[in-house]
Amino acid sequence: MRRRDEAGTAAKAVEARGLVKVYEGRRDRQVRALDGIDVSSNQGEYLVLLGPSGCGKTTLLRTIAGLERPTEGEVYIGGQLVNGLPPRIRRVAMVLQSYALYPHKTVHSNIEFPLKAENVPRHLRERKIRWAADLLGIPDLLGRRPRQLSGGERQRVALARALVREPAVFLLDEPLSGLDAKLRATTRDELKRFQRQIGTATIYVTHDQEEAMGLGDRVAVLDAGRLRQVGTPRDIYDEPADTFVATFVGSPPMNLVQRANRLVGFRPEHLLPAENVAYDSRVTMPLRIERIEYLSGDRHVYGTVTKIGTETRVIARLPATVITPLAPGETHEFAVPGDRLRFFDAEYGIRTAPVRIGG
Amino acid sequence: MSGTRARAGDRTRLTDREGFLAWAFLLPTIVYLTALVVAPFGLTVAFAFSRSTSDAPSYRFGGLRGFRAVFGDDVFWRSLLDTLTLTCVSVVLVVVLGTVLAHVLRADLRFRRTVRTLVLLPWTTPVALSAISWRWLLGPAGSPVERVLRGASLLHGGGSPLGRTGPAAVAVVAAHVWRLTPLAAVIVAAGLNAVPSGVWDAARLDGAGFWRRLFGVTVPLTLPVTAVAAVFTAAITFVDMAVVRVLTGGGPHDSTQVLPTLAYLRGVEGGDIGAGAAASLFLLPLFLAGVVVALRAVRRAEAIR
Amino acid sequence: MTPVNGLAARTAAREMLRQRRLAAVRQVVVRVTVYAVAAVAALVCAAPFLWGLATAFERGTPGARHRPTTEHVRALFHSTRFPTFVVNTLVVGGLVVVVTLALALPAAYALSRLHRSWGGRAGLAILLVYLVPPPLLFLSLSRVVATLGLADSIWSLVLVHPTVTVPVSVWLLAAFLRGVPVDIEEQAMVDGHSRFGAFVRVVAPQVLPGIAAVVVLTFTLAAGEFTYALTFIWSDASMPVSTGLPARLGGGDPMLWRSVQSGAVFVAVPLAIACGLFLDRFVSVLAQGAHRD
Numbered sequence: 001m002r003r004r005d006e007a008g009t010a011a012k013a014v015e016a017r018g019l020v021k022v023y024e025g026r027r028d029r030q031v032r033a034l035d036g037i038d039v040s041s042n043q044g045e046y047l048v049l050l051g052p053s054g055c056g057k058t059t060l061l062r063t064i065a066g067l068e069r070p071t072e073g074e075v076y077i078g079g080q081l082v083n084g085l086p087p088r089i090r091r092v093a094m095v096l097q098s099y100a101l102y103p104h105k106t107v108h109s110n111i112e113f114p115l116k117a118e119n120v121p122r123h124l125r126e127r128k129i130r131w132a133a134d135l136l137g138i139p140d141l142l143g144r145r146p147r148q149l150s151g152g153e154r155q156r157v158a159l160a161r162a163l164v165r166e167p168a169v170f171l172l173d174e175p176l177s178g179l180d181a182k183l184r185a186t187t188r189d190e191l192k193r194f195q196r197q198i199g200t201a202t203i204y205v206t207h208d209q210e211e212a213m214g215l216g217d218r219v220a221v222l223d224a225g226r227l228r229q230v231g232t233p234r235d236i237y238d239e240p241a242d243t244f245v246a247t248f249v250g251s252p253p254m255n256l257v258q259r260a261n262r263l264v265g266f267r268p269e270h271l272l273p274a275e276n277v278a279y280d281s282r283v284t285m286p287l288r289i290e291r292i293e294y295l296s297g298d299r300h301v302y303g304t305v306t307k308i309g310t311e312t313r314v315i316a317r318l319p320a321t322v323i324t325p326l327a328p329g330e331t332h333e334f335a336v337p338g339d340r341l342r343f344f345d346a347e348y349g350i351r352t353a354p355v356r357i358g359g
Numbered sequence: 360m361s362g363t364r365a366r367a368g369d370r371t372r373l374t375d376r377e378g379f380l381a382w383a384f385l386l387p388t389i390v391y392l393t394a395l396v397v398a399p400f401g402l403t404v405a406f407a408f409s410r411s412t413s414d415a416p417s418y419r420f421g422g423l424r425g426f427r428a429v430f431g432d433d434v435f436w437r438s439l440l441d442t443l444t445l446t447c448v449s450v451v452l453v454v455v456l457g458t459v460l461a462h463v464l465r466a467d468l469r470f471r472r473t474v475r476t477l478v479l480l481p482w483t484t485p486v487a488l489s490a491i492s493w494r495w496l497l498g499p500a501g502s503p504v505e506r507v508l509r510g511a512s513l514l515h516g517g518g519s520p521l522g523r524t525g526p527a528a529v530a531v532v533a534a535h536v537w538r539l540t541p542l543a544a545v546i547v548a549a550g551l552n553a554v555p556s557g558v559w560d561a562a563r564l565d566g567a568g569f570w571r572r573l574f575g576v577t578v579p580l581t582l583p584v585t586a587v588a589a590v591f592t593a594a595i596t597f598v599d600m601a602v603v604r605v606l607t608g609g610g611p612h613d614s615t616q617v618l619p620t621l622a623y624l625r626g627v628e629g630g631d632i633g634a635g636a637a638a639s640l641f642l643l644p645l646f647l648a649g650v651v652v653a654l655r656a657v658r659r660a661e662a663i664r
Numbered sequence: 665m666t667p668v669n670g671l672a673a674r675t676a677a678r679e680m681l682r683q684r685r686l687a688a689v690r691q692v693v694v695r696v697t698v699y700a701v702a703a704v705a706a707l708v709c710a711a712p713f714l715w716g717l718a719t720a721f722e723r724g725t726p727g728a729r730h731r732p733t734t735e736h737v738r739a740l741f742h743s744t745r746f747p748t749f750v751v752n753t754l755v756v757g758g759l760v761v762v763v764t765l766a767l768a769l770p771a772a773y774a775l776s777r778l779h780r781s782w783g784g785r786a787g788l789a790i791l792l793v794y795l796v797p798p799p800l801l802f803l804s805l806s807r808v809v810a811t812l813g814l815a816d817s818i819w820s821l822v823l824v825h826p827t828v829t830v831p832v833s834v835w836l837l838a839a840f841l842r843g844v845p846v847d848i849e850e851q852a853m854v855d856g857h858s859r860f861g862a863f864v865r866v867v868a869p870q871v872l873p874g875i876a877a878v879v880v881l882t883f884t885l886a887a888g889e890f891t892y893a894l895t896f897i898w899s900d901a902s903m904p905v906s907t908g909l910p911a912r913l914g915g916g917d918p919m920l921w922r923s924v925q926s927g928a929v930f931v932a933v934p935l936a937i938a939c940g941l942f943l944d945r946f947v948s949v950l951a952q953g954a955h956r957d
Binding site: 406 | 701703768771778795803806824891894
């Protein structure tokens with residue numbers, strides 16, 4: 001790959017500053033798809049934009065690509081301001097959710113199209129097509145047309161078409177959503193290896209937290225056009241910045257119990273029968289068990305906790321190593337290690353400093 | 360047991376049987392179209408080999424008499440050539456202008472509704488009436504076009520532009536192009552809408568400039584639907600008699616007659632049904648060509664998907 | 665950062681700035697072009713009617729400046745039978761719409777839903793009928809009309825016009841019907857309706873907008889038809905607008921010119937507005953047709 005560190009190592013691969021995108025709806029109704037986004041991705045980094053559908057993550061990606069113009073704010077690619085530039089000059093490659101292969105062209109011509117657009121001479125074109133096809137394992141498909149391909153094959157062709165441009169940054173919009181569940185798992189792994197191999201900065205949009213946590217070097221969580229948190233998957237999971245991130249990431253989501261003007265949060269896997277939690281600094285609470293699910297060895301215990309705050313329904317995930325006998329209808333003493341508790345403002349949902357909970 | 364069967368029979372009413380319904384629903388249309396299109400078509404062929412006239416309309420076999428009358432008619436040969444030229448020129452212009460207009464109609468414009476309503480005028484107005492308006496615009500002394508032509512000294516002497524061979528022919532082509540471009544635009548716009556929008560984005564992302572997007576992506580993808588627009592244009596232009604009848608009346612000196620107006624002139628006004636039918640039969644080859652092109656376009660459209 | 669790198673960065677930045685200016689200029693050019701083409705197209709399309717409207721209220725020779733007058737428009741109503749023509753057109757158009765829907769709706773349903781092995785061929789055959797040119801048929805149809813005793817009567821047009829409108833309507837309605845999910849219909853059948861009942865109660869209401877579009881199109885086609893109207897009808901009392909107005913010009917009374925052409929404008933505008941309301945629907949159905957068939 002070409003080195004693109006002319007502007008110094010400090011230059012981010014992509015940087016968005018104060019991006020706002022307003023769509024004019026009918027009857028002067030405005031939709032703020034992006035509501036002041038600041039985010040940047042480093043060279044060679046895998047950044048995942050995660051959020052529920054309609055949160056603006058695709059709009060953000062399209063704005064970076066140059067398919068949408070921002071209402072306010074700036075986009076920098078490789079340290080250069082690219083506002084107002086068409087996608088062609090931004091040196092970005094994007095794989096759209098539908099893959100958008102040209103239906104009238106063969107796989108070969110599909111991959112060749114961006115090279116022709118750049119007036120690459122024929123022999124170089126052929127070499128690049130071959131290189132991309134080999135890398136993605138599709139040399140046998142070059143003569144086919146898109147409608148003769150399976151979903152997974154189409155995705156590879158779309159990737160190859162993006163790859164031959166040697167872009168400064170890859171933009172992937174839910175590239176796995178068109179695949180069935182089985183293929184998704186294997187393709188996810190391949191995508192990651194592929195990016196490691198290429199070493200190009202990649203921004204990946206998804207609503208699937210498993211994909212996000214599995215693929216991303218860093219994850220940016222978006223909701224309603226705003227950035228909620230950016231961090232490593234571990235940060236996002238362990239140190240959520242607010243209740244949205246806390247409940248959107250993790251399955252089952254984080255339990256939140258209201259206590260005065262605070263919400264006390266703890267992950268289901270940290271809520272265990274009290275005898276399984278080290279004695280020092282644990283917080284105990286009685287759990288009235290309503291239902292137990294056995295899921296691949298784990299026990300998911302549904303019940304209601306009292307004492308530490310308002311009576312709230314919670315979920316506890318007990319690994320197979322915890323063998324405490326439990327039955328619906330009983331009340332059992334459960335506990336959470338004190339350092340696993342997270343605290344949020346009850347009104348705004350923002351993370352706050354820990355509060356002492358006696359017991 | 361017989362009771363059960365009777366009840367079961369009761370339940371599968373005639374209205375539940377798909378085979379019956381399909382026939383019952385299609386039959387009226389098939390009967391109607393057979394009676395008033397297929398049968399009259401046969402009758403036209405029969406008339407072409409007859410010596411029937413409007414004074415003696417009952418059928419009398421006349422062999423090739425009708426065709427001989429037509430072939431001996433100078434106006435026929437001229438109108439045949441005129442019809443072909445008119446159609447070809449119109450189709451080319453309509454397809455090109457229609458494609459441009461289709462893109463404009465899809466563009467995000469202020470006043471979009473107004474523009475579209477105005478653009479629809481030529482297509483929705485009864486042809487004969489737009490021909491009247493065109494004649495008013497072109498014809499009489501003091502009309503804008505007449506004044507412009509005179510100002511550019513392209514028109515000398517008295518009389519209206521429509522009284523001259525060249526300008527009259529141009530006027531007929533212009534009226535047809537004007538009338539059918541909106542229709543072609545609507546058809547092509549529909550074809551553009553049918554292309555998944557991701558493809559346009561992909562082409563921009565792939566770095567293709569305007570011309571490459573146009574000829575590498577847009578044109579190939581809308582080729583089938585453009586062919587449909589061309590067939591419609593050809594079919595409508597080839598068989599139209601309203602424009603010529605109202606705008607030029609076939610004149611001056613029968614120089615703008617087309618096959619349909621000639622068939623009317625000979626068969627209805629001239630009273631020679633045999634000759635009129637024979638002349639109109641020459642419309643058939645284009646109809647068949649149109650059918651072939653249409654079928655091919657359909658098949659191509661299928662092949663792409 | 666080495667000086668060489670700094671220079672490279674500055675060059676890159678300058679290049680970016682140049683490209684950005686280029687892109688901005690290009691965008692303005694595109695915008696202006698689109699608006700210009702739209703304006704020219706709208707103007708050219710409306711030109712004959714604009715001129716017609718401008719001169720309809722003029723006194724004296726075209727273009728000359730005088731006080732506006734309504735005498736030409738009044739003459740349209742007094743010296744020609746414009747009102748009669750309009751009524752004839754409305755009656756013929758309305759009846760043709762009824763006949764067309766009665767024939768085309770069931771046929772379209774059969775083609776789109778009741779899958780028979782011959783369905784595709786039947787659909788194609790009906791579409792091909794649309795391509796059979798009226799000038800090929802008017803001679804023999806005039807014999808048919810005369811034999812039925814309908815010559816010089818508006819009923820001849822009610823009988824014959826659907827040959828043009830039915831094929832198009834079948835095709836359009838079939839496309840609309842394919843847009844209605846089969847599930848809805850099957851649900852109705854599970855809920856105790858027969859096929860026919862499901863069609864009447866559940867499917868037909870769903871395609872109501874489509875039916876409205878077909879009504880407008882059918883009316884427009886019927887109102888615009890010229891060949892048959894010219895051949896079958898020769899007395900003023902039965903003529904529709906499309907042949908009635910042009911026939912007044914043949915008489916050669918130049919005084920009537922303005923009146924007649926103003927009549928053309930009065931007919932053109934409402935039709936365009938009515939069709940404009942349904943344009944999006946036509947486009948979407950044509951797109952579906954292009955997509956599915």
